[in-house]
Amino acid sequence: xxxxxxxxxxxxxxxxxxxxxxxxKWLVCRTLQDVxxxxxEMAIRGAPAIGVAAAMGLAxxxxxxxxxxxxxxxxxxMQMAQQMKSAxxxxxxxxxxxxRMITAVERMDxxxxxxxxxxxxxxxxxxxxxxxxxxxxxSHNGLELIPDRATILTHCxxxxxxxxxxxxxxxxxxxxxxAGKDIRVIVDETRPLLQGMRLTAFELIEDDIPVxxxxxxxxxxxxxxxxxxxIITGADRIASNGDVANKIGSYQVAVIAKENxxxxxxxxxxxxxxxxxxxxxLVPIEEREPGEVIxxxxxxxxxxxxxxxxxxxxVTPARYISAIITERGVLKSPYTRSIRNLFKxxxxxxxxx
Amino acid sequence: xxxxxxxxxxxxxxxxxxxxxxxxKWLVCRTLQDVxxxxxEMAIRGAPAIGVAAAMGLAxxxxxxxxxxxxxxxxxxMQMAQQMKSAxxxxxxxxxxxxRMITAVERMDxxxxxxxxxxxxxxxxxxxxxxxxxxxxxSHNGLELIPDRATILTHCxxxxxxxxxxxxxxxxxxxxxxAGKDIRVIVDETRPLLQGMRLTAFELIEDDIPVxxxxxxxxxxxxxxxxxxxIITGADRIASNGDVANKIGSYQVAVIAKENxxxxxxxxxxxxxxxxxxxxxLVPIEEREPGEVIxxxxxxxxxxxxxxxxxxxxVTPARYISAIITERGVLKSPYTRSIRNLFKxxxxxxxxx
Numbered sequence: 001x002x003x004x005x006x007x008x009x010x011x012x013x014x015x016x017x018x019x020x021x022x023x024x025k026w027l028v029c030r031t032l033q034d035v036x037x038x039x040x041e042m043a044i045r046g047a048p049a050i051g052v053a054a055a056m057g058l059a060x061x062x063x064x065x066x067x068x069x070x071x072x073x074x075x076x077x078m079q080m081a082q083q084m085k086s087a088x089x090x091x092x093x094x095x096x097x098x099x100r101m102i103t104a105v106e107r108m109d110x111x112x113x114x115x116x117x118x119x120x121x122x123x124x125x126x127x128x129x130x131x132x133x134x135x136x137x138x139s140h141n142g143l144e145l146i147p148d149r150a151t152i153l154t155h156c157x158x159x160x161x162x163x164x165x166x167x168x169x170x171x172x173x174x175x176x177x178x179a180g181k182d183i184r185v186i187v188d189e190t191r192p193l194l195q196g197m198r199l200t201a202f203e204l205i206e207d208d209i210p211v212x213x214x215x216x217x218x219x220x221x222x223x224x225x226x227x228x229x230x231i232i233t234g235a236d237r238i239a240s241n242g243d244v245a246n247k248i249g250s251y252q253v254a255v256i257a258k259e260n261x262x263x264x265x266x267x268x269x270x271x272x273x274x275x276x277x278x279x280x281x282l283v284p285i286e287e288r289e290p291g292e293v294i295x296x297x298x299x300x301x302x303x304x305x306x307x308x309x310x311x312x313x314x315v316t317p318a319r320y321i322s323a324i325i326t327e328r329g330v331l332k333s334p335y336t337r338s339i340r341n342l343f344k345x346x347x348x349x350x351x352x353x
Numbered sequence: 354x355x356x357x358x359x360x361x362x363x364x365x366x367x368x369x370x371x372x373x374x375x376x377x378k379w380l381v382c383r384t385l386q387d388v389x390x391x392x393x394e395m396a397i398r399g400a401p402a403i404g405v406a407a408a409m410g411l412a413x414x415x416x417x418x419x420x421x422x423x424x425x426x427x428x429x430x431m432q433m434a435q436q437m438k439s440a441x442x443x444x445x446x447x448x449x450x451x452x453r454m455i456t457a458v459e460r461m462d463x464x465x466x467x468x469x470x471x472x473x474x475x476x477x478x479x480x481x482x483x484x485x486x487x488x489x490x491x492s493h494n495g496l497e498l499i500p501d502r503a504t505i506l507t508h509c510x511x512x513x514x515x516x517x518x519x520x521x522x523x524x525x526x527x528x529x530x531x532a533g534k535d536i537r538v539i540v541d542e543t544r545p546l547l548q549g550m551r552l553t554a555f556e557l558i559e560d561d562i563p564v565x566x567x568x569x570x571x572x573x574x575x576x577x578x579x580x581x582x583x584i585i586t587g588a589d590r591i592a593s594n595g596d597v598a599n600k601i602g603s604y605q606v607a608v609i610a611k612e613n614x615x616x617x618x619x620x621x622x623x624x625x626x627x628x629x630x631x632x633x634x635l636v637p638i639e640e641r642e643p644g645e646v647i648x649x650x651x652x653x654x655x656x657x658x659x660x661x662x663x664x665x666x667x668v669t670p671a672r673y674i675s676a677i678i679t680e681r682g683v684l685k686s687p688y689t690r691s692i693r694n695l696f697k698x699x700x701x702x703x704x705x706x
Contacts, residue, residue: 021656186662189646191544191568194654197647202656213661215544215646216570217602221638221667224604249570251577252605255612285574293542293568294550297652301547303374303555308566309539314574 001132002160002203004049005056007125010063012056016043017161021202032061032080039087039094042193046162047236047272048131051093054084055124058101062120065113073113077105089284090245090313092237092274097127131164134269135171137327142172142232142267145323145330149182150229153219156190156247157199158234158267168267169232170203172325177209185211186228188219190247192292192310216249223260231257235268235324236283242318242335243280244268248311254320263322270326275343280315288312354485355513355556357402358409360478363416365409369396370514374555385414385433392440392447395546399515400589400625401484404446407437408477411454415473418466426466430458442637443598443666445590445627450480484517487622488524490680495525495585495620498676498683502535503582506572509543509600510552511587511620521620522585523556525678530562538564539581541572543600545645545663569602576613584610588621588677595671595688596633597621601664607673616675623679628696633668641665 004015012035013026027043029035035057038044044053061080067073081098088094104123108116146152152173156162159170167174177183185204190196197213204211214222222228231253237245244250244266257264277283290308294301302308324331328345331338357368365388366379380396382388388410391397397406414433420426434451441447457476461469499505505526509515512523520527530536538557543549550566557564567575575581584606590598597603597619610617630636643661647654655661677684681698684691 188570189544189654191542191570197655197659201659205656205658211660213646213655213659215601215663216568217541217544217600217605218662218664218667220605220608221601221664222662224667247570248568248574252570252573252609255573255609256605259608259612293566296649299650301542302550302566303558305558306550306554306566307564309571309575310568311571311574314571314577 001165004044004161004164005053012060014038014044014053017045017199018043021198032057035060036084036087046157047091047093048163048269050088050091051097051271052128052131052164054094055097055101055127058084058098059121059124062117068113070109070113073116074105088286090236090286092272096271128164132166134327135163135166135168138168138267138269138325139166139171139175141330142325143175143179145265146172146176146181147229151184151186151227153186153228153231154200155188155196155233155250155253157195159200159203161199161203162234168234170200172232172267173209174207183209185209186222187211187213188216188249189213190249191216219253220256223256223262228262230263230265232265232267235266235272236313238268238273238324239277239280239283240275240336240339241279242321242324242339244316244321245280245283245313246316248314251314251316254316258320264320265323265325266321267325270328273339280317283315286312354518357397357514357517358406365413367391367397367406370398370552371396374551385410388413389437389440399510400444400446401516401622403441403444404450404624405481405484405517407447408450408454408480411437411451412474412477415470421466423462423466426469427458441639443589443639445625449624481517485519487680488516488519488521491521491620491622491678492519492524492528494683495678496528496532498618499525499529499534500582504537504539504580506539506581506584507553508541508549508586508603508606510548512553512556514552514556515587521587523553525585525620526562527560536562538562539575540564540566541569541602542566543602544569572606573609576609576615581615583616583618585618585620588619588625589666590636591621591626592630592633592636593628593689593692594632595674595677595692597669597674598633598636598666599669601667604667604669607669611673617673618676618678619674620678623681626692633670636668639665
């Protein structure tokens, strides 16, 4: 199984996804700042993977705090949490993972700093393992939505590479293939950073699942031609009303799907839900460098002086979403109610120990 | 004014748009086959430009026919027309231009071959000049649809570079700017060949019209944010019911526009209409090489063995189109009627001498 992030002695190794599929190279992070940079520059990406990497980064940072006093440790740790929070703004999992780590530290005000350091490191490893379990549950829960024979469109990468393993949207696809269903995948290349072309196609080829890449503009053509049976994507943040922030372009895909009566599913762990947000319009949308759009592999694609606007995510209103597949079941509209009911059944987001 | 194609002595010079905006290089075509290759490989592209280049290519081919007998000349010319027709399948203007040249030859069955050769060459030059006049009329007619202050989205390139000068969709934008309106343009980069990024941005920067490039996936985001006031594109073929075939991705843009109550206009000469087609589903859609999607500037973008599907156009049903701007006025829904009425008013497509 593809791994994206791991502890290696006192370092965190991150599979550098900017180089995939050409090179498989591990980036060795020795400090909190190394991990923040890796997240910001998208060596690791995908909301669930970002969450776990952030937790591991904080645990790494914690090891470097030189004090034996709880108060000092906690203050320094909170500063680190604040720094980590600024790495990228959109994925809910970043906020969620940082919150979990802070809670862990706050519960241990009677422990020694050495003990706390050990616990936060262990906690981050548990989060990594739980993420994989969660994905397997999501994938199993999604199976009921996949016909025995289906051509599935996905956008960006919500695969093993967006998580700690197996994937969410791609997890459902993988599980359907493993269950013997006849699955073909069409993937949007996903400009500007081509996660669909570079990462999703790579994962599917490795798993011998038939995959065809299209430009993002061709998805509508294939939907209108009735080539696509259903769509599954991941999510970066889900508001309490079911609005979904995901990779730029997801909104367009969802609208065109609805227009063509094709189901549009979102596969996502509970850690991606942000119940503090009434709706998706409140999700902070990251705007990245124009250079990601106007240059590729060192080539300027447009004329000298060309300007670009580069929002990394968009919001799909809940009314375009046919179902949200989580580790605790499949949510249907009306989402405000189904999400509230889901979170009522346990205290936290389903990952309490 | 940017030129795309011109006679130079006994050759046709084509501005090689594959190299723009980096290099401005003229491709010298000495034979019919040179022109067919230039069209097929998209050194020249855009439905109106393709039409004129095809007419000029046939006139060039005609010069090489070695006979003094009308029957022999006509047979050989018809073979050439057949070859030219196969250059690219979607643009109506190719068929239209070839039809005009055939008509010219058929009318001259009492002339010498030398006379016919001279007339077809002159005819192709007239078509070039008429194309520019047509664009100026389209642009003037479109002015009424453009508010005094507007952010306009366009897709691909329907500019001077898609025609013999001034442009259709970009002509309307240019005319609005020249009329003193406060115009900002947002252009989809238009994968795979990046005509929006390379050509439209280039034309607008040259004309000092503010332009921002976005990835094709970001158009919906900006529409939902109410940043875009209206959309104008060109067309490659328009069926008798108003369905429009245009660059892949246009359909998506039009659907999202309708969903967000943003007008979606098409600017196009009458030579792009194909009254033989009842609706857009009958338009032949060109499928180009996967290599255009999976490689860029010699780099393989995806994993080894990756497969791609590369349709070059899609069809936007008439119900998504707010108006079609032609040289003879602005057409509104119901299009079957407004198109029929428009073509009733003259015998041919408005270019009869």
